[in-house]
Amino acid sequence: MTKSFIVNLKPTPIFCQHDFYFCDDKEIEALKTNKHYKNDTLSGGGGNYVTIDGNIFILPELDNLKNSLVTTFNNFIKNIMGIDTKFRMERSWSTYNTKGSNHEHHRHPNIVWSAVYYVKCNEGAINFDTENGRTSINEAFNFNYELNHRNVYNSDTWKIPVKTGTLLIFPGHVTHYGDKHPDDSDRLLIGTNWFPRDTLYSSESKNEHIEI
Secondary structure, eight states, X not given: OOOOOOOXXXXXXXXXXXXXXXXXXXXXXXXXXXXXXXXXXXXXXXXXEXXXXXXXXXXXXXXXXXXXXXXXXXXXXXXXXXXXXXXXXXXXXXXXXXXXXXXXXXXXXXXXXXXXXXXXXXXXXXXXXXXXXXXXXXXXXXXXXXXXSOOTTXXXXXXXEEOTTOEEEEETTSOEEEOOOOSSSOEEEEEEEEEEOSEEEETTEEEEEEEO
16 A cells, blocks of 8 residues: 655744643742733733843742743754754743733744743633745645635644643744633733854855854
């Protein structure tokens, strides 16, 4: 019998790990005591708050969480992406949503990777959009095919359920947004941005390397 297989050429990697980490009361209290400002530019419903400080991992109470995040991110880069280039966490912040609010469509400029960790979330989902609303099968010809089921080849959006302890890693240029927060508890999460800090080079020419 002839075997068939699919080659996923040029996929967009979105890493998800449920039960990645569970913050204790001390860690959550350290996050909540940070000063937050109301960010109406990213808030549907007016209840989105973001830390003023762009480096929350200076807090010693978060050392264990930071170490776990760095270890998991480096494993993703090295063993899943197959890249030896070193990346550094450039920015980190926490944000929380009140009932009826959400993070609207946005991207993270000036970085390569984003990682989002849900510290507290009873229920919810994060959504990802493809570039210009095109799928992999209508990138060249924008035909509106009749679909018999949804999959990664014919969908221009993708929804991933999240909960307390969920970690996601994805390219920063990918548009993403959250569902509206449905209950009276605060949905608390941490966002981080990563950028290469290494020597990038061309295997064809020693004159095409760059130090970042």
